[in-house]
Amino acid sequence: MAIETSHSVILVTGGTGLVGYAIQHVINSEPLGSRFGRRAGETWVFIGSKDADLRDPEQARMIFDKHKPTHVIHLAALVGGLYRNMRYKLSFLRDNTLINDNVLRCAHEFGVSKVISCLSTCVFPDNVTYPLDESKIHLGPPHESNYGYAYAKRMIDIANRAYHDEHGCNFTSAIPTNVFGPNDNFDLEDSHVIPALIHKCLQAKRDNTPFVVFGTGKPLRQFIYSFDLAKLFIWQLREYDDVEPVILSVGEDEEVSIKQVTDAIVAAVGFEGEYRFDPSRADGQFRKPASNQKLLSLLGSKFEFTPLDVALRDTVRWLVEHYDKDARIRRTNARKNGSSVTDVHPIGRK
Numbered sequence: 001m002a003i004e005t006s007h008s009v010i011l012v013t014g015g016t017g018l019v020g021y022a023i024q025h026v027i028n029s030e031p032l033g034s035r036f037g038r039r040a041g042e043t044w045v046f047i048g049s050k051d052a053d054l055r056d057p058e059q060a061r062m063i064f065d066k067h068k069p070t071h072v073i074h075l076a077a078l079v080g081g082l083y084r085n086m087r088y089k090l091s092f093l094r095d096n097t098l099i100n101d102n103v104l105r106c107a108h109e110f111g112v113s114k115v116i117s118c119l120s121t122c123v124f125p126d127n128v129t130y131p132l133d134e135s136k137i138h139l140g141p142p143h144e145s146n147y148g149y150a151y152a153k154r155m156i157d158i159a160n161r162a163y164h165d166e167h168g169c170n171f172t173s174a175i176p177t178n179v180f181g182p183n184d185n186f187d188l189e190d191s192h193v194i195p196a197l198i199h200k201c202l203q204a205k206r207d208n209t210p211f212v213v214f215g216t217g218k219p220l221r222q223f224i225y226s227f228d229l230a231k232l233f234i235w236q237l238r239e240y241d242d243v244e245p246v247i248l249s250v251g252e253d254e255e256v257s258i259k260q261v262t263d264a265i266v267a268a269v270g271f272e273g274e275y276r277f278d279p280s281r282a283d284g285q286f287r288k289p290a291s292n293q294k295l296l297s298l299l300g301s302k303f304e305f306t307p308l309d310v311a312l313r314d315t316v317r318w319l320v321e322h323y324d325k326d327a328r329i330r331r332t333n334a335r336k337n338g339s340s341v342t343d344v345h346p347i348g349r350k
């Protein structure tokens with residue numbers, strides 16, 4: 001159902017994380033009434049982990065009762081890069097299962113007319129024919145490194161179908177590839193590869209210390225800039241009405257190796273030293289190329305993805321500007337002091 005009525009309340013869970021921050025930026029900076037800009041009659045509400053612990057059914061209900069959303073973009077999740085996924089499989093499975101169940105159940109109980117939930121291309125089977133497309137989610141087990149997260153996220157697709165079949169709900173999902181951008185989690189150990197490497201590279205440049213990249217550098221990934229992804233979420237909210245998920249990604253021909261992305265980060269940071277790989281650390285899934293054919297055919301007009309080097313340069317600039325004042329970046333030290341997985345940052349990035 002397109003948002004054309006005069007009173008729409010769009011609740012964004014995980015609204016203070018990487019993608020939520022980008023949606024706030026796009027909604028407020030694109031021209032009023034445009035395809036991605038704010039529209040008359042819309043109220044956008046961005047909530048984060050400080051507003052509610054969505055693992056708790058009562059807190060989830062309190063949020064829905066307070067804001068009475070008509071639409072929900074559900075981004076809240078326990079998230080992390082490869083190494084965090086490997087360490088906390090049970091937490092990723094349980095926390096995300098609880099969050100998703102509470103959000104979808106409240107959306108149904110409060111009569112929300114549309115929900116888009118965020119999945120990830122890591123939900124796909126490990127052994128499957130490439131490229132990945134929307135029909136292949138449930139064809140086999142996910143990669144063992146992140147099965148806790150992957151199964152919890154896959155179940156959103158099942159829940160969406162069941163809510164549709166039993167109650168006629170308009171719930172769907174988006175499947176982005178590896179996202180990065182301003183306001184990411186830049187933790188050195190727990191974050192995704194781009195924020196971790198930008199942070200490490202800046203430290204190596206500042207302190208004249210070694211820059212170590214985990215793994216062999218050979219795995220391939222598709223990356224999407226958070227502001228591009230934000231536009232695609234806004235498009236999907238307004239213009240797509242089907243339970244079937246949509247992959248939100250750059251083209252499958254835009255895979256880059258971890259070494260290539262490291263070289264691009266080195267250039268963006270202006271680091272002139274040497275870096276080395278640490279092959280004793282896991283590589284994770286070798287590749288997971290996803291097709292954006294469905295997305296492109298639905299979008300209708302050409303969508304300009306931000307070139308990787310431009311997006312990396314802007315992300316580096318953001319981190320440099322926020323390095324000393326942003327508590328989320330300083331969290332990297334909190335973890336070393338013994339914080340547990342749930343008190344580090346349970347809710348945030350996609």
Ligand code: GFB
Pocket residue numbers: 080081082083085120121122123145146149150177178179188189190191192193194196197212213214215216217219221258281282283284285
């Ligand atoms: O972003 P990332 O952690 O997630 O990337 P995935 C992992 C790849 O980057 C591996 C290499 O090949 C790592 O060896 N890498 C190199 C590093 N240095 C680093 C580093 O300092 N930190 C990290 N994190 N990686 C995740 C899933 O997989 O994809 C999540 O585990 C999520 O559940 C996300 O869905 C999108 O792309 O491997």
